Amino acid sequence: MEVDPPSNGNSMNLDEFYQVNIRDTNTTESTFKIPRRYVHLEFLNAGAQGTVVSADDLITGKKVAIKKLQQPFLMTMSAKRAYREFILLTTIKHPNIIRLLNAFTPDPSLATFEEVYLVMELMTHNLHEVVHKLKLDHKTLSFFVYQMLCAIKHLHNSGVIHRDLKPSNIVVNDKCVLKVLDFGLARKKNVDTAMRMSDYVVTRYYRAPEVILGLAYSEKVDIWSVGCIFAEMINHSVLFPGRDRIDQWTKIYTVLGTPSDEFVNRLGQSAAMYVRSLVRAPPKPMTEIIPDSNFLTETENPRVHLTAQVARNLVENMLIINPDRRYSVEDALNHAYVKLWFKDDEVNAPASENRYDQEIDFADKTLQEWKQLIYQEVQRFQRDHNIFRD
Structure with missing residues (x-):
C-alpha cells in the first residue's frame, strides 16, 4: 500500500505528524502517525514485536524502514522488551548492527503515550x-559469518549478549552487507555468568544446550546461535528443528552425541538424571551433518581456506555442547574460514556507550513505571534530535 501525506495548500508543513492506514498481507490494518517527512509508506512485514513499513525520507532523499512497536504497554514483559530495544538501538553503533536514524512518539504527554x-x-x-x-x-x-561475528563481538565488548540471533533477525543488502537487529531480548553481560534464562524466549531452534538444560549462561550462547545459522545457510534447512524443549535437546544430542560427564555433572539434579537416562548416542560425522553436496564445490578456494572441510571445522567448534570448550567469538574470528576478511577497525571497533541498566531491567516495576521510563527515553531522544528536520 502506497500513501502520500495530505497536502496543505501549496506547501507542506513538515513540522507535524500525519496519519496513514497500512494494510498487511492478511488485510489487517495498522495506523501509523508519523512526521510528514516520511512518504510513500509500503508494508514490509509484521510480527509479535511490531509492524514495519518502508518509506521515502523527504529530508535525506533516502528510503528507510519504520517500525511501530506492537502494543508495547500491553504487558510488563512487552514493556521491558520495548525499553531494552530502545535503549540499545539508541546507544549501540557498529557497521554490522542496524542503525537507528530516528525515534519518536506522536503522543504529547505521558497520559496519552x-x-x-x-x-x-x-x-x-x-x-x-x-x-x-x-x-x-x-x-x-x-x-x-564474519560480519555476524563482528556484530556480536561489538555487542559483547559493549557489555551486551544478544540472546536471540536467528536468520529473521539478521538483514542483508544487495552488496552482501549484513546487519544484526532486534534487541528486545538482549541482556547485560554478567562477568560471573551467574544468570539463568528464566524468561528467555529465544526461538527454540537456535537455543544453546546450557539454556535448554537450565545452566547459567555466558556470551557463548550467541556463538551457538551463529553456528546453527551457519549450518542452515549451507544446508538450507534448520539444523535442530525441535518441537518443544525436550525434543530440541533430543535433536541436538542425537546429532552431536551424548555430552561428556564433565558437562552433565554441572547440571542440576533433575536435568542430569534426565540426560543420563537417555540412550547414549555417538556423534554423527560432520560430513554427514553438512555434506559436500550442500556446498557450491566450484567456488572453493583452498589458497584462502574456503573449502567445505574448513567450513565444517568452524561449525563443529561453534556447536560444542559444553560451552567451556566451545569457540569464543575471538576464536571464531581467527578461524581460517573467516580470517581473510579480518579488519581491525571492524573486529575491534571501540565499545559503544551503553546506557542499558541491568538493575532497572531486573527491578520489579509496574507497567505504568515501565511506560514512564520508555516515555522519558523517547523524550530524551526527541530533545537531542529534530525529528522533523535532522
Missing part, C-alpha cells in the same frame, strides 16, 4: 529469505 516508532536504515532482505532461496558460494558464506 501509547505509540513508539523506530526509523532505521532499510535493508533489502532478511537472512531467512536469502538462506531458503539461494545457494550461497563459499565467499558469501564466509563473509556473512
Whole structure:
C-alpha cells in the first residue's frame, strides 16, 4: 500500500505528524502517525514485536524502514522488551548492527503515550529469505559469518549478549552487507555468568544446550546461535528443528552425541538424571551433518581456506555442547574460514556507550513505571534530535 501525506495548500508543513492506514498481507490494518517527512509508506512485514513499513525520507532523499512497536504497554514483559530495544538501538553503533536514524512518539504527554516508532536504515532482505532461496558460494558464506561475528563481538565488548540471533533477525543488502537487529531480548553481560534464562524466549531452534538444560549462561550462547545459522545457510534447512524443549535437546544430542560427564555433572539434579537416562548416542560425522553436496564445490578456494572441510571445522567448534570448550567469538574470528576478511577497525571497533541498566531491567516495576521510563527515553531522544528536520 502506497500513501502520500495530505497536502496543505501549496506547501507542506513538515513540522507535524500525519496519519496513514497500512494494510498487511492478511488485510489487517495498522495506523501509523508519523512526521510528514516520511512518504510513500509500503508494508514490509509484521510480527509479535511490531509492524514495519518502508518509506521515502523527504529530508535525506533516502528510503528507510519504520517500525511501530506492537502494543508495547500491553504487558510488563512487552514493556521491558520495548525499553531494552530502545535503549540499545539508541546507544549501540557498529557497521554490522542496524542503525537507528530516528525515534519518536506522536503522543504529547505521558497520559496519552501509547505509540513508539523506530526509523532505521532499510535493508533489502532478511537472512531467512536469502538462506531458503539461494545457494550461497563459499565467499558469501564466509563473509556473512564474519560480519555476524563482528556484530556480536561489538555487542559483547559493549557489555551486551544478544540472546536471540536467528536468520529473521539478521538483514542483508544487495552488496552482501549484513546487519544484526532486534534487541528486545538482549541482556547485560554478567562477568560471573551467574544468570539463568528464566524468561528467555529465544526461538527454540537456535537455543544453546546450557539454556535448554537450565545452566547459567555466558556470551557463548550467541556463538551457538551463529553456528546453527551457519549450518542452515549451507544446508538450507534448520539444523535442530525441535518441537518443544525436550525434543530440541533430543535433536541436538542425537546429532552431536551424548555430552561428556564433565558437562552433565554441572547440571542440576533433575536435568542430569534426565540426560543420563537417555540412550547414549555417538556423534554423527560432520560430513554427514553438512555434506559436500550442500556446498557450491566450484567456488572453493583452498589458497584462502574456503573449502567445505574448513567450513565444517568452524561449525563443529561453534556447536560444542559444553560451552567451556566451545569457540569464543575471538576464536571464531581467527578461524581460517573467516580470517581473510579480518579488519581491525571492524573486529575491534571501540565499545559503544551503553546506557542499558541491568538493575532497572531486573527491578520489579509496574507497567505504568515501565511506560514512564520508555516515555522519558523517547523524550530524551526527541530533545537531542529534530525529528522533523535532522
